[in-house]
Amino acid sequence: MARHEHVRVAVIGSGFGGLGAAVRLRRDGITDFVVLERADSVGGTWRDNSYPGCACDVPSHLYSFSFAPNPDWPRVFSGQSHIRAYLEHVTDTFGLRPHIRLNHEVLLMRWIADAAHWEIETSRGIITADVVVSATGPLSDPKVPDVPGLDSFPGKVFHSARWDHGYDLRGKRVAVIGTGASAIQIVPAVQPDVARLTLFQRTPPWVLPRADRAISGAERWLHRKVPGTATARRGLLWGIRELQVQAFTKRPNELGLVERVAKANIARAVKDPALRARLTPSYRIGCKRILLSSTYYPALARPNVDVVPSGLAEVRGSTVVGADGTETEVDAIIFGTGFHVTDMPIADRVVGADGITLAEAWKDGMESLRGATAAGFPNWMTVIGPNTGLGNSSMILMIEAQLSYLGDYLRTLGSLGAGAALTPRPAAVEAWNHRVQERMKRTVWNTGGCTSWYLDAGGRNTTIWPGTTTEFRRATRAVDLREYDVVRARTGKPRDKEALR
DSSP states (O other): OOOOEEEEEEEEOOSHHHHHHHHHHHHTTOOOEEEEOSSSSSOTHHHHOOOTTOBOSSOTTTSSOTTSOOTTOSBSSOBHHHHHHHHHHHHHHTTOGGGEETTOOEEEEEEETTTTEEEEEETTEEEEEEEEEEOOOTTSSBOOOOOTTGGGOOSEEEEGGGOOTTSOOTTOEEEEEOOSTTHHHHHHHHTTTSSEEEEEOSSOOOEEOOOOOBOOHHHHHHHHHOHHHHHHHHHHHHHHHHHHHHHHHTOGGGGHHHHHHHHHHHHHHOOOHHHHHHHSOSSOTTSSOOEEOSSHHHHHTSTTEEEESSOEEEEETTEEEETTOOEEEOSEEEEOOOBOOSSOGGGGGEEOTTSOBHHHHTTTOOOOBTTTBOTTOTTEEESSOTTOBOSSSOHHHHHHHHHHHHHHHHHHHHHTOTTEEEEEOHHHHHHHHHHHHHHHTTSHHHHSSOOOTTBOTTSOBOSBOSSOHHHHHHHTSSOOGGGEEEEETTTOSBOOGGGGO
16 A cells, blocks of 8 residues: 555645644644645735735734734735735744645545544645644635626636736726625726726625724834734724624624714715615625725716626626626626635535535534534544634634634644544534524624625524634633544544543
């Protein structure tokens, strides 16, 4: 039998989650690991999304690792290039390059019970690992709707996350499909250059002004010389968002005041009452992610922009047809239609202890234990797993909490001796998800009257965490062995459960 490279841990993906996991492993003294990345550089979603205007909607001092502060963020809300550069800097600072395998797309992961390890088939060969940490992220695989006639469109077609920088939009007639976080940045960025822009909007988003500004040289100097000031700044940004969570999770009716601010934002920029009506949502603010832009509404009010209040129904040659019958001839179609979030493509490539894929195990909706481990998939963990998303704060906070859980998981595993693996008990997974979904019932994401990308095909919210980051950090501080069974090499059977109590 051919021998393959074997490592203690294989991390899949090199965005914030994957690089964070790699740093955690190094800091815990684990050096026998690899980071498998399908692309030719690190960065995850901040590498893939390079469309005009791309930036983060969380302040930079909060949207960065607590263990790798950057005193030199140029703006309150940094752009894609600066965030990508930050991730490259983290890679170098923590000595991660020797562990990273670029151009290694994971094709299949299979649990081998006899050896109690994972066999990982990549585009460059096979690797085996005791533990797999899947950090592919929810914003990694673009979702393009199946539009009749799209294949026969003679012009240019691309998704916002696969921007074609070789295509010149100047003077072109462009259709933008979708009004999510990407589209509201793309529209103002390209509107001045295109001949005509037609925006297809199924549901209008709530958009608040973006309080962005350059961070002064004096502020950056202070953060460099007195690092505690940057820590305090991060703490203040975090604390404000923690206080806001209650309105989203327990008292959605309190969001009415925020709605009035958002409506005033529309009224300031859009004087046409008909257009203003099309842009005003009918659902509770916060049900979908609240978007930030001070340029989106002014761009829509420009004479070379049309807003079609429906989705794209079909394409007939060069003509795009809305669900309301609107017909427009265009040269290019740009999809800002989001990603496969509740149906992670990586799940089709993971085969667990029972010989079924993770996608099959999750056919009725994603479920995990504490957002990390899945029943039937020993020693397999996700970073940014089910119900770990946030509606109003920084995902880096959730990632760091999950990295703490990873650290304790590996310590616990090490104490069990060679050839051991942990698999979450189905009852523990069920109990955790019951708690999460019970709390979800009163949140704005479930009661706000919208259909968002947070919901799966069955209408269940398997994306958002219905609480504060403090609560999640507390819930993932340590592994509770009572929630796991131990399996060992060659048997594949749980040990005596009494011994774990």
